[in-house]
Amino acid sequence: MLGLMQSEQLLISSLIDFAERHHGEAEIVSRRVEGDIHRSNYKQVAARSRKVANALDRWNLGFCDRVATLAWNGYRHLELYFGVSGSGRVIHTLNPRLHPDQIVWIANHAEDHVLCFDMSFLPIVQAVHSRCTTIKHFVALCDESKLPRDSGIPGLISYEAWIGAESSTYEWPDFDENCASSMCYTSGTTGNPKGVLYSHRSTVLHAWAGAMPDALNVSARDSILPVVPMFHVNAWGLPYSAAMTGAKLVFPGPAMDGKSIYELIESERVNFAAGVPTVWQMLLSHIQTGNLRFSTLERTVIGGSACPPAMIEAFSEVYGVEVLHGWGMTEMSPLGTVCTLRNKHLNLSADEKLKVRVKQGRSLYGVDMKIVDGEGNELPWDGKAYGDLLVKGPWVISDYFKGDAGSPLVDGWFPTGDVATIDADGYMQITDRSKDVIKSGGEWISSIDVENIAMAHPAVAMAACIGIKHPKWDERPIIAVMKKQGADVTREDLLAFYEGKTAKWQIPDDVVFVDAIPLGGTGKMQKSKLRDLLRDYRLPNT
Ligand code: AMP
Numbered sequence: 001m002l003g004l005m006q007s008e009q010l011l012i013s014s015l016i017d018f019a020e021r022h023h024g025e026a027e028i029v030s031r032r033v034e035g036d037i038h039r040s041n042y043k044q045v046a047a048r049s050r051k052v053a054n055a056l057d058r059w060n061l062g063f064c065d066r067v068a069t070l071a072w073n074g075y076r077h078l079e080l081y082f083g084v085s086g087s088g089r090v091i092h093t094l095n096p097r098l099h100p101d102q103i104v105w106i107a108n109h110a111e112d113h114v115l116c117f118d119m120s121f122l123p124i125v126q127a128v129h130s131r132c133t134t135i136k137h138f139v140a141l142c143d144e145s146k147l148p149r150d151s152g153i154p155g156l157i158s159y160e161a162w163i164g165a166e167s168s169t170y171e172w173p174d175f176d177e178n179c180a181s182s183m184c185y186t187s188g189t190t191g192n193p194k195g196v197l198y199s200h201r202s203t204v205l206h207a208w209a210g211a212m213p214d215a216l217n218v219s220a221r222d223s224i225l226p227v228v229p230m231f232h233v234n235a236w237g238l239p240y241s242a243a244m245t246g247a248k249l250v251f252p253g254p255a256m257d258g259k260s261i262y263e264l265i266e267s268e269r270v271n272f273a274a275g276v277p278t279v280w281q282m283l284l285s286h287i288q289t290g291n292l293r294f295s296t297l298e299r300t301v302i303g304g305s306a307c308p309p310a311m312i313e314a315f316s317e318v319y320g321v322e323v324l325h326g327w328g329m330t331e332m333s334p335l336g337t338v339c340t341l342r343n344k345h346l347n348l349s350a351d352e353k354l355k356v357r358v359k360q361g362r363s364l365y366g367v368d369m370k371i372v373d374g375e376g377n378e379l380p381w382d383g384k385a386y387g388d389l390l391v392k393g394p395w396v397i398s399d400y401f402k403g404d405a406g407s408p409l410v411d412g413w414f415p416t417g418d419v420a421t422i423d424a425d426g427y428m429q430i431t432d433r434s435k436d437v438i439k440s441g442g443e444w445i446s447s448i449d450v451e452n453i454a455m456a457h458p459a460v461a462m463a464a465c466i467g468i469k470h471p472k473w474d475e476r477p478i479i480a481v482m483k484k485q486g487a488d489v490t491r492e493d494l495l496a497f498y499e500g501k502t503a504k505w506q507i508p509d510d511v512v513f514v515d516a517i518p519l520g521g522t523g524k525m526q527k528s529k530l531r532d533l534l535r536d537y538r539l540p541n542t
Contacts (some may be wrong), residue, residue: 010204013086013172015243020046023246030074031253040075050170051163052083068092068112070121073230073251076141085181086172092183093231097521106185107132177201186330195401206333206395207240209364214340220246227275232522233334258286269296276304276523301326305524306448308455309358327360333395337361359429367393383423389416438467438477459487462517464525479508
């Protein structure tokens with residue numbers, strides 16, 4: 001016997017329809033590439049996303065054809081999110097921080113038909129357009145008056161001219177919720193990047209779960225600043241969760257420095273912000289140097305890389321801002337776990353709470369996880385045993401786009417490539433990326449633990465720990481350190497700082513001071529590049 005309820009498909013168009021009808025006046029505020037602040041709302045975004053749909057129809061784009069973007073977080077990008085997917089096409093967010101050759105490879109692999117780009121990326125598009133063999137149309141995300149006349153890009157049109165003449169009436173098509181809606185390629189630190197293809201169903205379910213109180217707790221009372229880019233895993237689904245709840249959205253555009261982010265938080269009364277640790281480090285430095293306070297910011301979700309405990313402490317103890325540590329992957333849409341406390345934790349001391357908060361968190365409904373040893377046997381949830389982390393759920397990948405290597409799943413589970421522990425309360429803690437774990441004398445050292453201690457030193461802006469070959473111990477850790485501007489610390493000071501904070505054999509053998517730590521396209525430390533930079537480095541006394 002089937003249930004007798006309506007079986008409406010979970011489509012992305014339903015999110016913008018809902019936002020327009022029930023939260024039409026809720027604001028969408030964007031800092032534009034031009035530097036000015038643009039104000040819009042869900043009603044206007046909905047109308048303009050229907051214009052996008054009509055414009056794509058005019059170009060005869062087929063169902064599931066790919067429309068690529070090279071764009072910052074902003075209202076036009078949001079309109080494309082809804083107009084492209086809502087009309088049955090697939091929005092493919094390209095990462096502008098990748099090497100141009102990689103962008104060409106990805107656009108050709110995805111068979112993009114249209115490329116919409118912010119004017120900051122004009123030089124990239126000029127460099128790659130002739131090699132992107134499937135792209136037929138180029139759209140510059142700007143006013144007609146800002147369109148360069150001699151760009152050299154064939155048929156380049158401004159976004160405003162493209163959608164300007166279109167009707168804002170459009171009937172969103174109805175189709176199977178399992179159809180593709182959007183795609184994003186993994187950063188591909190080894191081999192070619194791989195395409196992850198989200199569906200309408202996975203996107204809506206993920207946005208729903210992400211909005212729940214024990215996840216990101218998104219509501220119509222929020223003013224949200226997603227610093228996490230819309231070009232990488234849909235800004236953690238926040239544009240969709242915000243439309244689902246009617247939250248105000250504040251987009252930073254290209255200005256991600258501490259000062260610009262702080263000003264936007266204050267002027268738009270942002271109470272919730274999301275980003276990777278490197279961005280929050282810049283924000284913290286800015287407020288610390290200027291002796292500033294937050295007047296509205298209540299909580300921030302930090303993920304994408306391990307959030308150092310010192311950062312969680314600084315935000316909560318000094319600035320009264322709650323940090324939610326989150327973990328996920330491109331292959332997981334991305335949210336897997338968020339670290340929110342349970343009822344039993346509420347009366348713990350601040351120190352005890354911090355011990356829980358530094359973990360990557362517990363599963364959202366919809367994501368199941370387990371850790372296994374080298375033979376695939378499940379390991380206990382005791383907070384001590386660590387092994388390969390596997391996940392499954394309706395917004396976890398089943399296969400890569402055109403995946404020629406076969407399904408990545410192992411007995412229905414996706415191996416994340418992370419090494420983790422899970423404690424008896426279900427809180428998962430990442431020890432390392434499996435390829436970054438350091439093996440010393442048969443014991444494993446977590447590079448994240450070594451980095452977290454260095455990050456707690458007041459003179460350290462960023463720290464990355466890597467393993468260096470050692471004749472006796474196989475590998476030994478060293479720590480590469482970028483100092484804060486104007487701060488000073490010696491090698492000996494920093495090594496002494498480790499005393500008593502970790503086992504002696506886990507203390508790095510050396511400190512290497514660097515001007516910058518290489519960051520990848522999504523703001524994560526690129527340890528492969530760092531290893532390259534330090535390839536001639538030799539450990540002391542070896
Ligand atoms: P990406 O698919 O590029 O977003 O990268 C996903 C990977 O980033 C994960 O597999 C983890 O290795 C890492 N990652 C994401 N969030 C965290 C976190 N909170 N702590 C540690 N590593 C993280």
